[in-house]
Amino acid sequence: MTLWISVVVAGIATYLIRFSFIAMFGKVEVPPLLERALRYVAPAVLAAIALPGLIVRDGGVDVTNPYVPAAIVGGLAAYFTKSIGAAIVVGLPALWLFTWIVG
Amino acid sequence: MDTTATWKDGFRATLPILLGIAPFGAIFGVTAAATDVDQWAAWASSFLVFAGASQLAIIDVIGTGGAAFTAIFTAVVINSRHFMYSADLGRYTKDKPMGVRARMAYLLTDQAYLVTAARFPDASNAPGLVPYYFGAALALWGTWQITTTAGILLGAFIPDSWQLEFAIPMTFAALLILAVRTRAGLLAAVVGGVVAVAAVDLPYGLGLMTGAAAGVLAGLMADRRYG
Numbered sequence A: 001m002t003l004w005i006s007v008v009v010a011g012i013a014t015y016l017i018r019f020s021f022i023a024m025f026g027k028v029e030v031p032p033l034l035e036r037a038l039r040y041v042a043p044a045v046l047a048a049i050a051l052p053g054l055i056v057r058d059g060g061v062d063v064t065n066p067y068v069p070a071a072i073v074g075g076l077a078a079y080f081t082k083s084i085g086a087a088i089v090v091g092l093p094a095l096w097l098f099t100w101i102v103g
Numbered sequence B: 001m002d003t004t005a006t007w008k009d010g011f012r013a014t015l016p017i018l019l020g021i022a023p024f025g026a027i028f029g030v031t032a033a034a035t036d037v038d039q040w041a042a043w044a045s046s047f048l049v050f051a052g053a054s055q056l057a058i059i060d061v062i063g064t065g066g067a068a069f070t071a072i073f074t075a076v077v078i079n080s081r082h083f084m085y086s087a088d089l090g091r092y093t094k095d096k097p098m099g100v101r102a103r104m105a106y107l108l109t110d111q112a113y114l115v116t117a118a119r120f121p122d123a124s125n126a127p128g129l130v131p132y133y134f135g136a137a138l139a140l141w142g143t144w145q146i147t148t149t150a151g152i153l154l155g156a157f158i159p160d161s162w163q164l165e166f167a168i169p170m171t172f173a174a175l176l177i178l179a180v181r182t183r184a185g186l187l188a189a190v191v192g193g194v195v196a197v198a199a200v201d202l203p204y205g206l207g208l209m210t211g212a213a214a215g216v217l218a219g220l221m222a223d224r225r226y227g
Helices: A002-023 A032-055 A067-081 A084-102 B007-034 B039-048 B052-063 B068-079 B082-092 B098-106 B110-119 B129-155 B164-179 B183-198 B203-226
Strands: none
Touching: A002 B039, A002 B052, A002 B068, A002 B082, A002 B098, A032 A067, A032 B052, A032 B068, A032 B082, A032 B164, A032 B183, A032 B203, A067 A084, A067 B164, A084 B007, A084 B164, B007 B039, B007 B052, B007 B110, B007 B129, B007 B164, B039 B052, B039 B129, B052 B068, B052 B164, B068 B203, B082 B110, B098 B129, B110 B129, B183 B203
């Protein structure tokens, strides 16, 4: 149920964001401070999701878990190919390899 | 350009991009299937929210025990970039009926905006913009629905030992690598990530919000300093 509520409300909110300036006849400009802040939303949020997901294990920081080297390998693939798909296609087998080495 | 664009032109311009969207859609679906969350709600997010990174973030927050308001806030923050697209697209659609604009807004994505903006650099003279946009946007919408649905169906048959949950942080790390272009952006990422890790024990998944806010603030301060 929590997920349903989240999806429906996030869907409505996302629609309102998309419609906002299109609806206002394009006569209203984006406020400059908002425009500047929006530039940093992507890096800040993406890192705030990715880093804990990669290095926090069972409630504690563990930089030696297999996710870390696998993400470095996948990250290099993304960097050189500019592709998210490549990060997964390369990163996942790397994770299996590192899990097997540790295990 | 002198020739009027049609929906077919928009559709065609989008084809190479679909090759990048399709695997992301499949990854989203398969990853959603690997988590314990309500599969129907995860599936419905593809047409209710229709924004990949935020859909994945919602599932990540709820799947790790976060509250609904954290998931919603995170999705809104991730999708706030659509303000920019909406503002730019609004310049082209001033004289269009509200119903057309309402439908254009529902289909607005990074790719639909970028493809259209690339084809029509001049907002004051854009014949065929609306059909071109719909040709591109509907191709993206259809591809997203098909690939996410296929991913969820397929994901149910994939064993846990494949560790597909890894795709969530890996996807966000890859998006991050592609998003950082300036020193201030890099600082926003470092501060956002480190603060989120330090605040990971906060209830309701609030660590994510704390990290995001700190990162944006750091980026703004660095922006002011470096110009």
